[in-house]
Amino acid sequence: MDLRIAHLYPDLMSIYGDRGNVLALAQRARWRDVAVEVRPYSAGVPFDAEWPDLLFFGGGQDVGQDIVGADLAGPGGDAVRRMVAGGAAALLVCGGYQLFGHEYVPEQGAPIPGLGMLDVRTRAGKKRFVGNLVADTPDGRLVGFENHSGRTYLGPEAKPLGTVVVGHGNNGEDRTEGAVQGRVIGTYSHGSCLPKNPWLADKLLGWALERRHGAVSLRPLDDAEERAASEQAALVARARP
Amino acid sequence: MPDSLATLANAAGKITRLGLTLSGRGGTALPGLVTLQLDPDFIAAATRALPHGVVLVSGTNGKTTTARMLSDVARAAGWQPIHNRSGSNLERGIAGALLADATWRGEPRGDLGLFEVDEASLPRVLGRVRPRAVVITNLFRDQLDRYFELDQLARRIGDAIAALDPSVTLVLNADDPIVASLGPRHRGAALYFGVDDPSVGGSVPQAISDATRCPRCRAPLRYARVVLAHEGDWSCTSCGLTRPARDVSASRVALAAAGSEVALGGPVPGAFDDLRVPLPGLYNVYNALATVAAARALDIERATVTRAIGSFRAAFGRLEQVDVAGRSVRLVLVKNPAGFNAAIAALLETGRRPRLLAALNDRDADGRDVSWIWDADFESLAPSVDHAVVTGLRSRDLANRLKYAGVPRERVDVVDGWAAAIDRAVGGVPRGGELVVLATYTAMLALRGELARRGHVAPFWED
Numbered sequence: 191m192d193l194r195i196a197h198l199y200p201d202l203m204s205i206y207g208d209r210g211n212v213l214a215l216a217q218r219a220r221w222r223d224v225a226v227e228v229r230p231y232s233a234g235v236p237f238d239a240e241w242p243d244l245l246f247f248g249g250g251q252d253v254g255q256d257i258v259g260a261d262l263a264g265p266g267g268d269a270v271r272r273m274v275a276g277g278a279a280a281l282l283v284c285g286g287y288q289l290f291g292h293e294y295v296p297e298q299g300a301p302i303p304g305l306g307m308l309d310v311r312t313r314a315g316k317k318r319f320v321g322n323l324v325a326d327t328p329d330g331r332l333v334g335f336e337n338h339s340g341r342t343y344l345g346p347e348a349k350p351l352g353t354v355v356v357g358h359g360n361n362g363e364d365r366t367e368g369a370v371q372g373r374v375i376g377t378y379s380h381g382s383c384l385p386k387n388p389w390l391a392d393k394l395l396g397w398a399l400e401r402r403h404g405a406v407s408l409r410p411l412d413d414a415e416e417r418a419a420s421e422q423a424a425l426v427a428r429a430r431p
Numbered sequence: 432m433p434d435s436l437a438t439l440a441n442a443a444g445k446i447t448r449l450g451l452t453l454s455g456r457g458g459t460a461l462p463g464l465v466t467l468q469l470d471p472d473f474i475a476a477a478t479r480a481l482p483h484g485v486v487l488v489s490g491t492n493g494k495t496t497t498a499r500m501l502s503d504v505a506r507a508a509g510w511q512p513i514h515n516r517s518g519s520n521l522e523r524g525i526a527g528a529l530l531a532d533a534t535w536r537g538e539p540r541g542d543l544g545l546f547e548v549d550e551a552s553l554p555r556v557l558g559r560v561r562p563r564a565v566v567i568t569n570l571f572r573d574q575l576d577r578y579f580e581l582d583q584l585a586r587r588i589g590d591a592i593a594a595l596d597p598s599v600t601l602v603l604n605a606d607d608p609i610v611a612s613l614g615p616r617h618r619g620a621a622l623y624f625g626v627d628d629p630s631v632g633g634s635v636p637q638a639i640s641d642a643t644r645c646p647r648c649r650a651p652l653r654y655a656r657v658v659l660a661h662e663g664d665w666s667c668t669s670c671g672l673t674r675p676a677r678d679v680s681a682s683r684v685a686l687a688a689a690g691s692e693v694a695l696g697g698p699v700p701g702a703f704d705d706l707r708v709p710l711p712g713l714y715n716v717y718n719a720l721a722t723v724a725a726a727r728a729l730d731i732e733r734a735t736v737t738r739a740i741g742s743f744r745a746a747f748g749r750l751e752q753v754d755v756a757g758r759s760v761r762l763v764l765v766k767n768p769a770g771f772n773a774a775i776a777a778l779l780e781t782g783r784r785p786r787l788l789a790a791l792n793d794r795d796a797d798g799r800d801v802s803w804i805w806d807a808d809f810e811s812l813a814p815s816v817d818h819a820v821v822t823g824l825r826s827r828d829l830a831n832r833l834k835y836a837g838v839p840r841e842r843v844d845v846v847d848g849w850a851a852a853i854d855r856a857v858g859g860v861p862r863g864g865e866l867v868v869l870a871t872y873t874a875m876l877a878l879r880g881e882l883a884r885r886g887h888v889a890p891f892w893e894d
């Protein structure tokens with residue numbers, strides 16, 4: 191069995207340890223004897239929309255976001271839409287999460303249109319949300335670190351990934367964190383997200399492998415280290431939000 | 432003579448400092464803070480009369496070592512630098528250093544101000560002080576939850592540089608595209624340093640996307656050669672921006688466990704062009720080059736410079752070596768992916784199979800977001816790790832990182848408590864062997880505090 195992972199705009203949108211998410215996906219597949227190939231996709235390079243089973247799209251600096259936004263408004267965006275329509279799973283963190291929504295409304299100027307693949311809208315906030323983040327989800331606890339000034343609000347098509355226990359999550363108001371729509375998951379949790387939240391990594395791996403290999407049941411792994419990291423992080427988050 | 436407000440502020444700060452010294456608390460930021468609250472212009476007022484002027488040393492990595500090397504160089508030239516030595520590199524630390532070296536009337540007891548400045552504080556400090564030279568070692572992503580974004584930081588530093596008096600000399604790393612592109616924003620002179628030995632480094636930037644795009648036009652950068660992280664022989668594929676010519680260049684570098692031999696080139700070759708850098712690692716070669724270039728900006732003669740650098744001793748946590756129960760313990764401060772990668776490259780250059788004590792904290796001074804460990808190249812380190820004791824407030828994140836990098840579980844011990852971690856790590860090393868301590872800032876303070884209690888090292892503020 192093999193798995194194809196596309197890392198979107200790694201040269202422009204990869205900060206805050208996003209590499210850890212790709213490492214976690216790849217290792218957890220390899221530990222189950224699944225061959226893995228990771229390809230970077232970036233601005234100005236034609237995307238092969240048929241290739242990936244799984245997309246990862248990370249956070250980004252403001253400047254990177256401009257170039258990415260321009261690229262996604264053209265052929266890059268069309269390719270990403272076709273990937274998801276073709277059954278690829280996707281994990282979006284922070285800036286990537288915002289760009290998959292309908293729009294980003296800056297403090298001044300016209301709204302910047304997003305890909306419109308997640309039923310969420312983001313507007314700029316004054317105060318930046320920086321700190322530890324813990325959310326409860328139906329599949330397990332999500333722990334991480336958030337660092338964003340955008341406020342994201344969910345429409346009816348998107349379901350929250352979880353409920354905030356510590357931190358701010360989507361907007362600091364409705365206690366929701368992240369969004370799930372089909373096989374697309376967006377979150378503000380980095381730090382890095384997947385190594386400490388192996389249940390989320392495995393959910394994405396399951397969806398991704400299904401695209402070309404049919405339904406697969408993933409062999410359970412010994413997640414002692416992952417669990418310990420998650421527990422320590424959750425304790426720290428409660429003590430020092 | 433300083434004005435009366437500065438004199439008053441100085442006296443208030445000194446009283447605070449005296450109180451702290453009497454109560455046995457060394458090296459805190461409080462005196463500087465008190466002084467700056469009374470007089471925000473204290474630093475400018477107190478440094479105005481220094482005969483050799485003020486040098487600011489900033490950048491993400493290497494500023495402590497570079498400032499200390501330059502301090503040794505200045506002393507070798509017969510000068511008396513006033514230097515914020517113990518690592519407090521915010522504005523209040525500079526004020527504190529001035530207080531420690533000033534009379535009660537606020538007259539400085541030295542002739543050169545040598546200040547290490549936190550890169551996030553640099554724009555503000557540049558607006559407050561008129562320096563003679565400003566050294567910028569490199570700019571990497573560091574503690575993002577505090578500084579937010581590198582582009583934004585570079586822009587703020589660039590704006591402050593554009594407002595500088597043309598009499599200021601900039602000393603910039605030619606190999607770092609973000610730093611080098613600050614030069615054209617200055618109306619005065621800039622001296623560039625860089626590494627020109629084709630035998631060091633590789634061809635692909637390490638997996639850190641700090642500077643893969645042109646600082647001017649955002650097109651992808653092309654690297655003919657990569658020395659460290661995003662430092663190397665770079666050029667823009669679109670607008671023609673390219674690595675500036677080097678005024679101080681390492682034309683040949685021979686790395687060894689204890690240090691490096693460097694042949695200095697550049698447009699003005701001459702005598703004393705061989706430089707011994709008594710600290711391991713390419714990143715210390717960069718620190719030495721920055722020092723040589725800064726000394727040129729100060730008109731200190733080359734022979735004095737190479738002599739002083741050749742007899743340099745490492746600072747707190749910068750590959751400092753101490754003896755613990757017959758074992759050699761090397762202390763390596765790590766705080767961001769680029770610094771970590773440079774430190775482990777220095778360790779592995781000489782074929783070591785290190786036994787490690789690795790400590791990860793997430794206090795403000797460490798960076799509260801520990802995600803940077805996933806950008807650090809643990810994959811290069813993993814095959815060589817003989818054994819690792821892991822500790823700190825976020826020890827489990829670190830143990831998990833080692834797992835994903837491929838270090839077998841039986842080679843990793845997670846130990847809570849600084850004393851217990853030291854005991855386990857030292858106990859696992861045979862007499863005459865070596866232990867490498869990799870720790871973030873507050874974890875290093877705690878480990879070093881424990882070693883000091885046991886009499887192995889001096890308390891840090893006596894550095």
Ligand SMILES: [Zn+2]
Pocket residue numbers: 645646647648649650667668669670671672
């Ligand atoms: Zn360019």
